Amino acid sequence: MPEEVVSEAERLTRLATDAAVDAEAAVYRDRRAEIVREHDFVPRVREEDDTLVLYPEEWVEEGLIQLDRIEDTDRAVEVSLSGPDHGAEWEAVEADNEAIVAAVAEEHGQVHAANVRAFADFMGNHYLKRVDDATEAERAEFLTEYYPRNAWPSAEQAAVVEESLRLAAERGDGT
Incomplete structure (x- = not known):
């Protein structure tokens, strides 16, 4: 899926x-x-x-x-569906994360953007946080639990996912 x-x-x-x-x-x-x-x-x-x-x-x-x-x-x-409040605060986090996804896509291509989009979905839906505010534990949970089961990455995406997260954190610092 x-x-x-x-x-x-x-x-x-x-x-x-x-x-x-x-x-x-x-x-x-x-x-x-x-x-x-x-x-x-x-x-x-x-x-x-x-x-x-x-x-x-x-x-x-x-x-x-x-x-x-x-x-x-x-x-x-x-x-x-019962995680954090997904009202206006979620929409603000999603808008910030979408801007980071778009910036990564423009600067580094669609493979990295797809990884960052999956990470944005994870962070927004599970922690109501921007991707660049993720802790090491949240990144580890994403990489070991969420990503393999829910992102359906291509081999190319899986090979660069850690770099994608680094790019998102760097790009997010500038937004």
Whole structure:
């Protein structure tokens, strides 16, 4: 599942949750289902822990997960929706991180930009922080936990991810 699809599914889920009108929320949920269906996945919000889960379509029958069809649980994508407040503060952090992603893209190319975008998603969604404010522990968590499971990097991206994080930190210091 491409990271940009996961991010968009999360964004649409948040919009549906915040929608003032049921019809508006339904439009967001329908759009979310449509974009993940293009990749043969099914979205669901797990209410007990407020998590968006994207399941491979072949695991689901009549809206229910068929446990006997699951060979590799890492194929599912999970995004916590109950992290930090994602209101105006999140939007400000996202705007700052997007500016850093754009600067890295312009100065160093799309491979580094894709890595920085994945890091921006991680930092914004999990810590409500700019990429250039990440601690060593947060960078390590990203590199060992989030990146391999959620970024779906190409071999070229994976080979330079640590350099990408360094470029983001340097570029961020100047914004």
